[in-house]
Amino acid sequence: MANHEFDVENDGPGLSQGLPPETRRDEITGHVNKVRTSRVEELAELFSVSAMTIHRDLDYLAKEGRLERIRGGARAITARLAERDVRLRRHLNAELKSQLAATAAKLIERNSVIALDDSTTVGALGAHLEEREPSTVITHSLALMGAVSAMAHIDMVGLGGQYYAETDSFLGSIVVEQAQRLTADAVFVSTTAIKNNALLHPDAEAARTKRSLLQMGRRKILVVDSSKYESAGIYHVMNLSEFDDVVIDDQLDDALMTQLQQLGPRIHIATTSAKAQP
Incomplete structure (x- = not known):
């Protein structure tokens, strides 16, 4: 059911407001892959959600193997690391x-x-x-x-x-x-x-x-x-x-x-x- 819920934290100036969690996570993945490294505060502002929500998203994406979790944020998966795991x-x-x-x-x-x-x-x-x-x-x-x-x-x-x-x-x-x-x-x-x-x-x-x-x-x-x-x-x-x-x-x-x-x-x-x- 979580995939069909919408966040209500959409009052900020971010580019992506009111997105379903899965859509937001896809966009977070794309953003981090593009910039290579991103901090929680930057992502919270960009997607108009709380830092706690971003922490949860990054934990989820790291578990899925889509991003690498680092202190204070996340970074893109390198090609060498990704070759080891189909996820x-x-x-x-x-x-x-x-x-x-x-x-x-x-x-x-x-x-x-x-x-x-x-x-x-x-x-x-x-x-x-x-x-x-x-x-x-x-x-x-x-x-x-x-x-x-x-x-x-x-x-x-x-x-x-x-x-x-x-x-x-x-x-x-x-x-x-x-x-x-x-x-x-x-x-x-x-x-x-x-x-x-x-x-x-x-x-x-x-x-x-x-x-x-x-x-x-x-x-x-x-x-x-x-x-x-x-x-x-x-x-x-x-x-x-x-x-x-x-x-x-x-x-x-x-x-x-x-x-x-x-x-x-x-x-x-x-x-x-x-x-x-x-």
């Missing part, structure tokens, strides 16, 4: 992931069988599935299983195995064996690193599972943000030249974009708000 990754660069997902969703054909990996970037496609109407979704992501199970007109095949809380998904040999018995019209994956024209991942089991998903797909689609270029990775997943499509944002360096185009996949650009700014 953090879901909220890191959320707007960019949404933009990438909206572009990638256009590649889902009606009545097709699609496979989705456990990345938070691909997970954002969940919001578009009912509109795009695939017949079946194959996934090893527990979050996506929960979302698709509520969609009456879409069948789901869940790949089970050893559950890993860090990724909120199933990984390992059992998942790989199941994937080898399946085929899909299109497979959507993301990754933590691209280097030497290849997808890399810091975790061996995750890399192996992604590889098995890609092998089941007639059409292989990479959904990735440009910051993953030259990031750290150890285990090889697949060469970029083996992908049919790459969905990427418009912040990629021109030289790297030319290199990517020369590898052969169809490139689909997600226009970001950063590009639109002067």
